[in-house]
Amino acid sequence: MATAIRAADAATPTPAPAGTHVDVLIVGAGISGIGSAFHLQQQCPGKSYAILEMKESFGGTWETHKYPGVRSDSDLYTFGYRFKPWVGAPIASGAEILKYMGEVIDESGIAPHIRYGHRITACRWSSADNRWTVEAVANGSPVVFTANFLWMCQGYYDHETPYVPDWPGLSDYKGAFVHAQLWDPATDYAGKRILVIGSGATAATVVPAFAEKAAHVTMLQRSPTYFFCSENKNELADRLREVGVDEPTIHRVVRQQIMHDQDQLTRRCQSEPDAVFEELKALIRAFSGDPDFAFEPHFTPKYRPWQQRLAFCPEGDIFKAATAGKLTVVTDAIDRFTETGVRTEGGTEIEADLIVAATGFNLLVMGGIAFEVDGKPVDWSDTVTYRGMMMTGVPNLAWVMGYFRASWTLRVDMMGDFVCNLLNHMDDIGARKVEVALRPEDTGMAILPWIEADNFNPGYLMRGIAAMPRRGDKPEWRHNQDYWAEKDAFPDIDLMDAAFVYDGQSATGSSAESVAAE
Numbered sequence: 001m002a003t004a005i006r007a008a009d010a011a012t013p014t015p016a017p018a019g020t021h022v023d024v025l026i027v028g029a030g031i032s033g034i035g036s037a038f039h040l041q042q043q044c045p046g047k048s049y050a051i052l053e054m055k056e057s058f059g060g061t062w063e064t065h066k067y068p069g070v071r072s073d074s075d076l077y078t079f080g081y082r083f084k085p086w087v088g089a090p091i092a093s094g095a096e097i098l099k100y101m102g103e104v105i106d107e108s109g110i111a112p113h114i115r116y117g118h119r120i121t122a123c124r125w126s127s128a129d130n131r132w133t134v135e136a137v138a139n140g141s142p143v144v145f146t147a148n149f150l151w152m153c154q155g156y157y158d159h160e161t162p163y164v165p166d167w168p169g170l171s172d173y174k175g176a177f178v179h180a181q182l183w184d185p186a187t188d189y190a191g192k193r194i195l196v197i198g199s200g201a202t203a204a205t206v207v208p209a210f211a212e213k214a215a216h217v218t219m220l221q222r223s224p225t226y227f228f229c230s231e232n233k234n235e236l237a238d239r240l241r242e243v244g245v246d247e248p249t250i251h252r253v254v255r256q257q258i259m260h261d262q263d264q265l266t267r268r269c270q271s272e273p274d275a276v277f278e279e280l281k282a283l284i285r286a287f288s289g290d291p292d293f294a295f296e297p298h299f300t301p302k303y304r305p306w307q308q309r310l311a312f313c314p315e316g317d318i319f320k321a322a323t324a325g326k327l328t329v330v331t332d333a334i335d336r337f338t339e340t341g342v343r344t345e346g347g348t349e350i351e352a353d354l355i356v357a358a359t360g361f362n363l364l365v366m367g368g369i370a371f372e373v374d375g376k377p378v379d380w381s382d383t384v385t386y387r388g389m390m391m392t393g394v395p396n397l398a399w400v401m402g403y404f405r406a407s408w409t410l411r412v413d414m415m416g417d418f419v420c421n422l423l424n425h426m427d428d429i430g431a432r433k434v435e436v437a438l439r440p441e442d443t444g445m446a447i448l449p450w451i452e453a454d455n456f457n458p459g460y461l462m463r464g465i466a467a468m469p470r471r472g473d474k475p476e477w478r479h480n481q482d483y484w485a486e487k488d489a490f491p492d493i494d495l496m497d498a499a500f501v502y503d504g505q506s507a508t509g510s511s512a513e514s515v516a517a518e
Contacts, residue, residue: 022048024423025134025147027367029053029114030060032400032412033153034101035081037110039416040151042083044423050145051110052118052136054159054367058101062094064159067183067356069209070094073201073312077234077254078262078407085251089232091314118143123150124372125395130432132396148432151419152399153412157361158368163460164357169336179357180206187354191215195341195350197334198358199225200458201311206358208317211326218328218350220342224301225311229283232314234258259406263484266306266405273304280305287316288323298329308458309404363464366399384447385469386436386499387486388479389415395435398422404456406483414490425495431502438472439498439506446473456481 024040026033029051040049057063062070072079075090076097084104088096105111115138122135134145162181170177178184180202190213196203199221210217236257240250268276285293313319321327332344341351371378373394383391388401398419402408426434438445450468451461471478475489476499496507 020050020144021131021146022050023147024049024149024151025132025145026051026151026153027120027369028060028152028154029055029058029116030153030155031062031079031097031101031409032155032402033060033151034058034104034110035409035412036151036153036400036416036419037113038081038083038104038108039413039420041108041110043417043420047423049113051114052120052134052145053114053116054119054154056116058105058114058116059098060155060159062097062101065094065181065183066185067180067202067206067209068189069205071205071314072097073205073309074407075234075258076100077237077251078258079409080251081409082252082255082413085247087247089314090234091232091312120367120369122370122372125374125397127374127395127433130396148396149423150397152366152397154367156363156365156401157460158364161362162357163360163362163463165334165359167334167337169338171337172339173337173341173355174339175341175352176354177357178354179359181361183356189214189354192353193351194218195220195352195355196358197221197342197355198360199223199311200358200360201309202358202360204311204313204318206356207327208313208321210356211321211324214326216328217321217326218330218352220330220332220334220344220350221298222331222333224297224299224331225308226277226280226301226305227284227299227311227313227318228280229287229313229316229319259410259484262406266484269304269306276305284316284319287313288319290323293319293323298331306405307454307456360458361460363460363467365464365467365469380469381467383469384438384477385450385471385479387476387490387493389418390436391469392436392438395433401479403481403483404458405481410483411486414486418490418493421493422495426502429502433503435501436499437501437506438477441498442472442474442477445477447471448473451479451481 024047026036026049033051037049037051040047055063071093072091076086076088076092077090080086080100081104118136118138120134120136124133126133132147132150134147136143136145162179164179189210192214193216194210194214195218196207196210197220199219203219204227207217207219234254237250237254240253281295285291318327322329330344330348330350332346332348335343335345341349343349365380378394380391383393385391389398398415400412400415402411422434447470449465450471453462498506498508500507
């Protein structure tokens with residue numbers, strides 16, 4: 001096995017001369033970009049490619065987030081790639097995930113293709129040339145790439161500007177204030193009174209980590225979150241290892257087992273949410289060590305399970321901190337910040353030496369990059385999405401948008417197959433341009449926001465949904481957040497369906513203009 005490459009070793013920027021042309025340009029060297037590069041190499045070995053990464057190292061989210069205890073909130077048997085077995089505890093630290101990604105880069109020879117420190121400023125499509133021109137800045141100088149196809153893997157949120165509400169009096173606070181996304185690992189919080197604002201996956205991670213060394217931790221939330229407590233191990237994986245089964249087989253079998261269990265849980269959250277909540281309560285009582293653990297008012301959400309992400313708690317660590325007296329939970333809205341902390345609308349005064357906002361992301365469609373198609377700026381909210389990965393009116397582009405109820409990376413793998421099949425199909429038919437367009441049978445189809453609020457409604461998505469591409473009311477024209485349906489649908493996508501327009505002609509022979517007109 002090759003020696004794993006470390007983030008620091010991979011971070012030396014690779015110079016890119018102006019005028020570099022590649023068949024495929026991948027944007028982002030995070031979990032999506034590295035996985036997509038692997039699939040491209042394996043399934044389209046004749047394609048040249050480069051990866052442009054804004055940061056000075058790979059990792060994406062796992063490079064951005066450096067707060068105490070940072071870890072996955074999906075199991076690594078499904079969050080890991082299907083092609084590389086995960087060996088270790090299901091819930092992994094950020095450092096372990098970076099190590100895993102570094103091994104993929106090293107073992108697959110991806111490193112020479114990555115251009116670090118490249119901030120893309122514009123992407124312009126020319127139908128006359130059938131190619132993208134991508135403008136970027138590297139080391140303070142402009143660089144230009146051209147590419148036949150863009151594979152957007154930069155994620156969905158702003159890595160540099162997190163969401164901080166406009167709280168009254170924030171400037172009055174005399175202690176230290178930071179958003180978790182901007183945490184400096186050198187910060188010393190031992191012995192301090194810490195206030196964490198928020199109650200989602202980030203809060204579930206930092207609160208137990210802070211509780212180990214802080215004088216006390218308070219978690220202030222506007223509304224409660226659902227938590228899922230479990231041991232940080234997989235009994236099936238451990239048993240298969242014990243009897244000598246090889247790791248690739250273990251990885252495949254355990255992924256299948258976990259995905260089956262998650263499918264059942266997702267369906268039950270819709271059909272019998274009250275029963276699921278009672279089971280979640282039982283797990284909390286068992287892991288907290290308190291059979292009489294009280295759920296009102298701090299742990300009874302106002303929405304059904306899985307309408308927002310279910311926060312995973314390995315070993316029930318956040319609840320152990322609560323029963324040990326290291327954590328206080330306050331459910332209330334903020335009235336204002338004071339010199340010493342926060343006053344809630346209910347009149348509670350919370351004093352803190354350090355306040356950490358765990359208030360989520362700012363949604364950022366396509367990395368906030370300016371896009372043009374034949375000189376016309378692209379407004380993503382004017383487009384309709386094909387299965388959450390291609391957009392009407394934007395040629396030769398695919399966007400990786402993963403899952404929220406299942407592991408993000410499951411869609412990275414599936415989209416890897418789809419994009420490579422599409423590229424190979426274009427070669428087979430001699431096409432240089434592909435776009436998606438509504439079909440004659442889609443005439444009159446309702447065009448709606450990206451996703452229904454009743455389906456999935458976290459704050460960051462609801463705040464930014466107006467900037468997202470639109471969806472139709474047919475399966476082909478939406479991202480349904482249902483891995484279990486898509487895993488069967490994706491392999492059956494018909495690349496000769498009228499939704500695909502090659503070199504201005506739909507796969508069924510109509511021109512793009514006539515299809516749109518109908």
